[in-house]
Amino acid sequence: MVSLSKTIFKAYDIRGIIDKTLDEGVARQIGQAFGQAALAKGEHTVVIGRDGRLSGPALTAALAQGLQAAGANVIDLGVVATPMVYFGTNVLGAASGIMVTGSHNPPDYNGFKMVLAGEAIHGDSITALYQSIVDHDGSTAAVPGTYATHDIRARYLERIIGDVKVSRPIKIAVDCGNGVAGAFAGDLYRGMGCEVIELFCEVDGTFPNHHPDPAHPENLQDLIRCLQETDAEIGLAFDGDGDRLGLVTKDGQIIYPDRQMMLFAEDVLSRNPGEQILYDVKCTRHLAPYIEKSGGVPLMYKTGHSLVKAKLKETGAPLGGEMSGHIFFKDRWYGFDDGLYAGARMLEILTKQADPSALLNALPQSDSTPELHLHLAEGENFIVMDHLRANAEFPGNKQIITIDGLRVEYEDGFGLARSSNTTPVIVMRFEAETPAALARIQGQFRSVILAAKPDAELPF
Numbered sequence: 001m002v003s004l005s006k007t008i009f010k011a012y013d014i015r016g017i018i019d020k021t022l023d024e025g026v027a028r029q030i031g032q033a034f035g036q037a038a039l040a041k042g043e044h045t046v047v048i049g050r051d052g053r054l055s056g057p058a059l060t061a062a063l064a065q066g067l068q069a070a071g072a073n074v075i076d077l078g079v080v081a082t083p084m085v086y087f088g089t090n091v092l093g094a095a096s097g098i099m100v101t102g103s104h105n106p107p108d109y110n111g112f113k114m115v116l117a118g119e120a121i122h123g124d125s126i127t128a129l130y131q132s133i134v135d136h137d138g139s140t141a142a143v144p145g146t147y148a149t150h151d152i153r154a155r156y157l158e159r160i161i162g163d164v165k166v167s168r169p170i171k172i173a174v175d176c177g178n179g180v181a182g183a184f185a186g187d188l189y190r191g192m193g194c195e196v197i198e199l200f201c202e203v204d205g206t207f208p209n210h211h212p213d214p215a216h217p218e219n220l221q222d223l224i225r226c227l228q229e230t231d232a233e234i235g236l237a238f239d240g241d242g243d244r245l246g247l248v249t250k251d252g253q254i255i256y257p258d259r260q261m262m263l264f265a266e267d268v269l270s271r272n273p274g275e276q277i278l279y280d281v282k283c284t285r286h287l288a289p290y291i292e293k294s295g296g297v298p299l300m301y302k303t304g305h306s307l308v309k310a311k312l313k314e315t316g317a318p319l320g321g322e323m324s325g326h327i328f329f330k331d332r333w334y335g336f337d338d339g340l341y342a343g344a345r346m347l348e349i350l351t352k353q354a355d356p357s358a359l360l361n362a363l364p365q366s367d368s369t370p371e372l373h374l375h376l377a378e379g380e381n382f383i384v385m386d387h388l389r390a391n392a393e394f395p396g397n398k399q400i401i402t403i404d405g406l407r408v409e410y411e412d413g414f415g416l417a418r419s420s421n422t423t424p425v426i427v428m429r430f431e432a433e434t435p436a437a438l439a440r441i442q443g444q445f446r447s448v449i450l451a452a453k454p455d456a457e458l459p460f
Contacts, residue, residue: 001025007378008111009130011421012122012306015102015111018055022110024062030112031066031098033132035145037125038072038096041117044145045094049077049085051101051180051241052203055110060100063112064147067098071141076149079203081181081242082113083338084156089115090334091155101180101241104213107206113241119313120336122306153184161191163332164344166351173232174343175199175223177212181242181340188340189236194347197232199223212239214246215324217254217370224252234356236343243305244325245339247346249357256370258283259363261321263349264342266294268319268331278312278320278328280304281404282371282429285414286364302404304421305337323371323429366413367438368431372459373420374449381419381426384452388417392448408444412437415445428460 002023008016014030016022038046046067050056056079064074077088082099089097095118102109114121172194176182182201189196199222200209210219214237223235227250237246247255258279265277265287273295279287280303288298301311305326312320318331326337333341350356376384385405394400394408394415401407405418405427413432420427428445432438442460449456 004029004130004133006130009126011126012304013111013113014126014129015105015109015422018108018110022059024058027059027062028066028069029133029136030129031063032070032136032140033066033129034098034114034116035067035070035072036132037116037129039070043072043094043096043117045073045075045096047075047077047085047088047092047094047097049080049082049088049099051082051099052079052178052183052205053102053107053110054205056100056205059110063098063100068145068147069140071143071145073145074147076147077152078149079180079183080152081184081340083243083336083340084152086115086336086338087156087159087334088150088152089118092150092152099241103241104211104239120306120309122304122310157184157188157191160188160341160344164192164348166193166347168351169193169195170234170347170351170356171195171197171232172347173197173199173223173226173230173235174201175220175226175235175237176201177210177219177238177240178202178204178207179212179238179240179242181238184242185236185238185340185343188344189347192344192347197226197230199226207240214239214244215371220246220248220254223248227252234347234350236346238339239325242339243337245327245342245346246325247360249360251357251361253357253361255360255363256323257321257325257327258287258323259360259365260327260342260346261287262290262363263359264319264321264327264329264345265291265296267345267349268329269294269296272318272331276315276317278308278315278317280308280322281401281407281416281418282323282427283321284364284366284368284431285409286366290364300401300403303418309336366431366433367435369429369438369460372428374426374428374456374458376424376426376453378424381424384426384449385417385419387452388448391451394444394448408441410437410441413441415441417445417449430460
């Protein structure tokens with residue numbers, strides 16, 4: 001029996017290690033607390049689903065018991081991608097949902113992504129669930145909630161296939177890394193008229209081939225090889241629960257989500273001129289000018305899928321995106337992050353071209369690093385960032401943006417250091433016009449971080 005630990009209640013979701021910080025008992029408590037929160041908002045039904053992790057069935061059953069004990073009715077979608085639970089909260093007459101998923105974490109992790117009365121909950125709302133469990137007197141509802149299963153697959157696929165159209169036949173390769181997206185991606189893109197080569201689309205919670213996280217280049221090597229060896233024109237990759245998209249060109253170039261956003265923004269702004277386009281602090285500095293050129297208003301915001309989703313709702317923006325691969329379409333869709341749907345929208349854009357890879361490779365680009373992580377002790381990331389904000393100096397900078405960590409803009413590039421909200425890590429990213437400029441900017445960051453923590457083992 002695992003005792004409840006506050007550490008699993010993260011900034012955007014709940015996440016723990018099976019039998020260390022998360023088990024069926026904890027899942028049941030979370031279900032009951034969430035059920036009470038839903039009922040307090042006048043919501044009587046909660047949609048649930050799970051990814052392909054081995055711990056999923058037991059946790060989901062316990063979660064459902066907890067929800068029912070609170071008096072909430074449960075609609076269980078079974079094994080689905082995270083966006084299919086979000087879709088359920090938009091079309092099943094129930095605006096609250098919980099997805100049991102460890103996303104891209106190692107196999108022994110699992111967790112919960114939650115929507116409460118139409119809002120992706122984060123921060124204080126998640127802490128409130130913890131407090132509700134601690135304060136709970138052990139009572140249950142006089143009338144327990146009902147339990148029903150529902151297969152949403154056909155409705156989800158038909159909704160996308162009915163709206164998103166390719167302009168010509170195209171052969172694509174899809175790598176799902178044995179994550180749950182593999183159960184749906186092939187059928188979705190074939191349904192749109194694509195020919196599909198499937199890589200690692202068998203759902204397997206041990207992830208035997210590579211980690212299902214397209215944000216890291218090592219996880220895209222199989223896809224790159226497949227494009228070299230076959231006549232597929234483009235490669236799509238997905239994370240473990242299907243809410244993030246990776247993209248690879250025929251010649252093996254990785255098109256990171258901040259460059260994908262340029263094409264998405266241009267397309268969305270053609271129908272929504274003058275609207276705001278939202279993106280997070282990790283994105284390339286070429287994105288804002290591209291949005292402006294396409295007739296939109298760029299709006300930089302904090303990193304975090306729940307935070308971006310909330311900001312999207314607040315601003316009414318038709319599109320938002322994060323460097324990590326969460327893309328949020330409000331244009332023709334519901335405003336939640338969905339890697340499978342983003343892949344469909346990308347194919348709609350690319351099939352208007354004879355050579356999709358040429359279009360993608362021509363997008364503005366500088367020398368840049370992927371996300372770099374400085375690993376620290378629990379809580380130390382916040383201490384180091386506070387020290388940097390108070391003391392660090394960046395000679396020659398043009399602007400320091402502090403909406404999320406420190407993003408230091410120069411004439412010829414930028415450097416970013418921000419504290420992860422989910423792990424004791426400082427996340428960094430650098431971009432510059434020349435290798436020399438990149439080295440100079442990284443050098444400045446290296447010296448200010450070492451001044452704050454002399455024994456830091458920097459990843460650059």
